[in-house]
Amino acid sequence: MKKALALCVFTVALVGCKSLVEKGHNLFQAGMYTQSAEYYEQALVEDPHNIEAQKGLAQARNKILDKGLIDVRMLRLGGNQTGATLKLESLLRNQVDWQVEPFGPIANTQSEELAYAAQWLQQQAKLLSQSRFPDKFRYFEHSYSFLISNAQLGSQFVEYRIPLQNKAQMQCQQMMSQATEQRFFLRQFAEKYCMSWSLPQAFKSTGKDPTRYSSISLSPDFTVRLHQTSRQANALNTASLAFKQIFRESLWYSPIGQQTFDLAFQAKLEHSRQAKLVNRQKHYTTVEERINPQDPKKTLDVEVKQAYSYPVTEFTEQFSIDAIYNGTLASQSIEFKVDDSQVHYTQSHHADFPQLGISPVQATFLDVETRLDKQLTTLQTHFKTQLDRIWIETHCNGLIGAQYGEYILRCGKIAPQNEFVNSWFKKQFGLAYHEMAALYAL
Known part of the structure; x- marks a missing residue:
């Protein structure tokens, strides 16, 4: 809807x-x-x-x-x-x-x-x-698969299979010769490429990648002072799990990673609510008929001052959150902090005196959960951004041309429009990165 x-x-x-x-x-x-x-x-x-x-x-x-x-x-x-x-x-x-x-x-x-x-x-x-690029033909077939099938051209294209496979064999052998033990992304791509062309190769078992992480160790340190509920405290524990999940979904995580990523997550959360019962008065004037002291047989209209008293509960809320994460990733220190605080006043009473403009009031308390979630979401979003930024700085800047495609492939994972990534793929395969990604799920 x-x-x-x-x-x-x-x-x-x-x-x-x-x-x-x-x-x-x-x-x-x-x-x-x-x-x-x-x-x-x-x-x-x-x-x-x-x-x-x-x-x-x-x-x-x-x-x-x-x-x-x-x-x-x-x-x-x-x-x-x-x-x-x-x-x-x-x-x-x-x-x-x-x-x-x-x-x-x-x-x-x-x-x-x-x-x-x-x-x-x-x-x-x-x-x-x-x-000389066999993958250009393969991408052509991929792009027009419905038309080729509708026009029944598949059988006519069979004659091109063997020459194309021979050219792919040359690409496969070249990548195999370059996919040394430390070129993990190139090795994975080479295996996928060769298999897709029905050219299975015997690769040696892979080792551990020293540039990636196979686990994350998170050290939470929470100070929580809440007036009556533990739901906000649970939100901090949930945020800890979210940090772990974000890292596992990043390019830094791999089962063959050699390192453990250490992340500290500290948070101080306070929310107090104090109530005070006070008695309020509102003065007003009424007119009453009374006996005239000068002439008891007559009456006078006399203005009488009165006071309406009613109990009011006054609430004072204090909320604050200070949270920070920090760690070291690929020799770079990462850290980010969020904070939020507010003092809030509200009141409630059940008095109902329309003539004096008095009606029942319900207290409006702070939406602590929403404020807390907003800050924790900001923290987590920044964490993901930092992971991506350092990956780009590590694998897209400076080293991108090194190790025959290894850093090109690493960079392409997060920056597919990078000029060097696409120029390398066009030079090697005649196609841009996104076109090769469509063929080989890069």
Whole structure:
């Protein structure tokens, strides 16, 4: 529903906040087929048997396909066959995801564009098979897998397999010769690369990586003074576990790491609440009829001052959190501290005297858990940032060109857009890092 509400705000001028199906209809009429499909999908999440939403979604998706195929044709006629083929591949993937079959003019247009795409794919396959980079052909097959399957070109590409595998064999042997015992990332990549090309190699058993850590030793030191609850104290213990999990999910952690990372986590948490009962008064004047002392047979209206007393409980809260972590990672000291404090006053009473503007008041206490969670989250976020920063400084700066790809691979894990990372991959494999990552799950 959050997504639907966001869309409602975005298109309020056009459709207003009507029902999901109504909004879908209005957007469809406005030619906003993708947006209308999103509303129909939301309606079907709420009610999978909504016939109107089912019909609307089918119509919107057909319009998306129709418009997409027109874009394909315009790209092709404009001389951008690569863009046309990529767009057509995307449309075919959508058809499979949506479980729809084109019909009528849409099917005819798609059939025509498939024929042009098949011809282009055959030309590209032949050209790429002659490249010295076998992975360019593999990425080509990966990028256009739906089109290649639809056009039944797989059997035609079999003739390229042996020449491509021979070229991959050269890459495999080169990496094997370079993947010495201390080049752990290169070794892992080489094993994966060779196996994917059906070129299994006998690698020696690996040793321990002295640059990474196989465990974390966390030393918590908490001082907790709370007035009545232990939930905040438990939050500190949970934060300790979070530090460990963040480290284990970082690139610094590895089962073959040789070191233990020592991290100290100190926190001082105080929250007190003092109550004081006080008696308050509010003075007011009333008019009473009394006997006139000058003439007992008559009466006088006399103003009488009175006081309304009522008990009030006054609360004084004091909250403070000081937390810090510190440790040494890859010979670099890391440390970060957060602190927060507040003195808060509130009160409560049950008095109810509308004529004097007095009504019951309920005390509003500090939201200690939210304040504490905010500071601990800041601490943990900074810790993760520090881990990433030091990894980049260690493996992306200065050493990146050393050890034939070892630091390139380490850097690529966290900085895939790094110029040196991509230049090395293009030089070695003819592809950018993200393209190789798509093939080999780097």
